[in-house]
Amino acid sequence: MKKLALILLLATLCASAAAAQTASPAVKEYVKVEAPTIALTHVRVVDGTGASAKEDQTVLLSGGKVQTVSGATFKLPGDTKTIDATGMTLLPGLVLLHEHMFYPAGGGVFHEMPFSFPRLYLASGVTSLRTGGSIEPYTDIELKKSIDAGKSPGPKIHITGPYLEGSPPPILQLHGLGGPEDARKTVAFWADAGATSFKAYNVLTRAELKAAIDEAHARKLKLTGHLCSIGFREAAALGIDDLEHGLIVDTEFYPDKKPDVCPDPTKVSMHLATMDVNGPEIQQTIRELVERKVAVTSTLPVFELFVPGRDATPARVLTAMSDSAKVLYLTSRARLDDPARNQQRYGAPAAPWGKLFQMEMQFERAFAKAGGLLVAGTDPTGNGGTLAGFGSQREVELLVEAGFTPLEAIQICTQNGARYLGIENEAGTIAPGKAADLILVKGAPDKNIADIEKVDTVFKDGIGYDPQKLIDSVRGLVGIR
Numbered sequence: 001m002k003k004l005a006l007i008l009l010l011a012t013l014c015a016s017a018a019a020a021q022t023a024s025p026a027v028k029e030y031v032k033v034e035a036p037t038i039a040l041t042h043v044r045v046v047d048g049t050g051a052s053a054k055e056d057q058t059v060l061l062s063g064g065k066v067q068t069v070s071g072a073t074f075k076l077p078g079d080t081k082t083i084d085a086t087g088m089t090l091l092p093g094l095v096l097l098h099e100h101m102f103y104p105a106g107g108g109v110f111h112e113m114p115f116s117f118p119r120l121y122l123a124s125g126v127t128s129l130r131t132g133g134s135i136e137p138y139t140d141i142e143l144k145k146s147i148d149a150g151k152s153p154g155p156k157i158h159i160t161g162p163y164l165e166g167s168p169p170p171i172l173q174l175h176g177l178g179g180p181e182d183a184r185k186t187v188a189f190w191a192d193a194g195a196t197s198f199k200a201y202n203v204l205t206r207a208e209l210k211a212a213i214d215e216a217h218a219r220k221l222k223l224t225g226h227l228c229s230i231g232f233r234e235a236a237a238l239g240i241d242d243l244e245h246g247l248i249v250d251t252e253f254y255p256d257k258k259p260d261v262c263p264d265p266t267k268v269s270m271h272l273a274t275m276d277v278n279g280p281e282i283q284q285t286i287r288e289l290v291e292r293k294v295a296v297t298s299t300l301p302v303f304e305l306f307v308p309g310r311d312a313t314p315a316r317v318l319t320a321m322s323d324s325a326k327v328l329y330l331t332s333r334a335r336l337d338d339p340a341r342n343q344q345r346y347g348a349p350a351a352p353w354g355k356l357f358q359m360e361m362q363f364e365r366a367f368a369k370a371g372g373l374l375v376a377g378t379d380p381t382g383n384g385g386t387l388a389g390f391g392s393q394r395e396v397e398l399l400v401e402a403g404f405t406p407l408e409a410i411q412i413c414t415q416n417g418a419r420y421l422g423i424e425n426e427a428g429t430i431a432p433g434k435a436a437d438l439i440l441v442k443g444a445p446d447k448n449i450a451d452i453e454k455v456d457t458v459f460k461d462g463i464g465y466d467p468q469k470l471i472d473s474v475r476g477l478v479g480i481r
């Protein structure tokens with residue numbers, strides 16, 4: 001039996017050696033490990049399924065895939081490059097679903113970051129992502145092609161088309177839909193151009209949303225939404241696949257909510273802060289979302305930075321920013337604690353964000369406990385303090401703060417994302433035959449989640465990238481390109 005297993009293993013290795021991945025010259029300077037066969041020895045493995053870590057494993061990579069994960073000692077092929085990973089943990093690459101290639105430039109304008117963001121994502125262990133709406137959809141599509149062709153470093157990108165926004169669009173860079181037929185045509189056009197996902201936005205109508213969902217579903221594509229004019233239960237009934245951000249943006253509980261109209265977000269927030277997550281209304285919404293198999297995307301990092309008193313922006317975040325991005329962000333943070341401004345806006349010296357942030361965490365736990373598919377994302381927008389990659393790691397940490405175990409938080413950010421995208425057979429967990437999209441970290445993030453930041457190597461299709469070199473290459477550039 002053992003002999004047969006060995007023969008099978010060798011056969012796999014031979015077959016895959018032919019298809020061995022090599023880094024293209026354009027990304028080579030960021031590559032740390034590259035060989036036809038790589039063995040990580042004495043490594044702890046957290047496989048992304050929620051299972052406990054396995055100690056002292058040997059993981060063999062070749063042909064861009066994981067070939068073997070074993071606790072037994074076996075003879076390694078002659079040309080194997082061996083990495084002694086004692087004291088390190090191997091995780092699946094993160095699969096995150098609310099990602100952007102753009103960044104706020106202030107004044108409601110957004111600039112595309114096709115240079116810095118893909119590098120920060122990859123350096124931080126994000127190997128697959130879905131953009132969650134696009135400002136420059138053609139740029140995103142060409143960026144994906146460029147990364148896939150090995151012309152620039154970055155993760156595997158699943159493209160979401162331009163925001164499906166109503167009229168007039170609150171952001172000038174967006175198209176305002178002119179009715180259901182426009183919504184249908186917009187989905188059709190961008191699906192033909194390469195978008196595999198769509199996102200409805202704040203002020204579209206139910207008729208526009210319905211037309212967009214029907215067109216997307218007819219093409220077997222999914223549609224998510226960051227909604228305001230439409231409540232969560234309305235959207236679920238129309239067939240939406242995913243709701244971004246969770247409870248914090250759900251307007252359906254606001255007493256003065258009018259159909260198809262986005263109410264004043266400040267008033268919605270203040271009302272929401274008076275509610276109880278365990279109360280019948282929110283619990284009913286959770287039940288309906290679970291019943292209709294609507295996923296929810298957790299995006300805690302972007303909200304965290306609106307909570308007064310949570311000023312822990314790490315130095316690495318500020319170092320990555322341009323001077324003007326830093327000034328914009330720090331100015332906006334300082335305003336959060338301005339009692340006069342809060343009094344004017346919220347009628348109280350402090351904004352309700354501390355309460356809302358706790359409610360959001362409670363909602364996400366309750367939704368997952370009820371059997372809902374909770375997925376995760378970074379949303380590098382907000383006041384500018386949430387960056388691609390660094391913010392992605394922060395999401396995993398905040399899920400632990402929300403009450404998930406580290407293993408559950410890792411699973412939400414790996415297997416759950418892959419499940420939603422329908423790529424579970426290729427990504428999101430560590431198992432033979434799956435893509436060698438992996439994060440090697442120092443320490444044990446299943447015991448101390450902050451270790452998720454101690455990235456030693458990020459593997460994408462079996463090629464090991466150097467996180468520090470990628471981060472150094474974008475120093476001072478976030479906000480510029």
Ligand SMILES: [Zn+2]
Nearest residue numbers: 098132379381
């Ligand atoms: Zn977003």
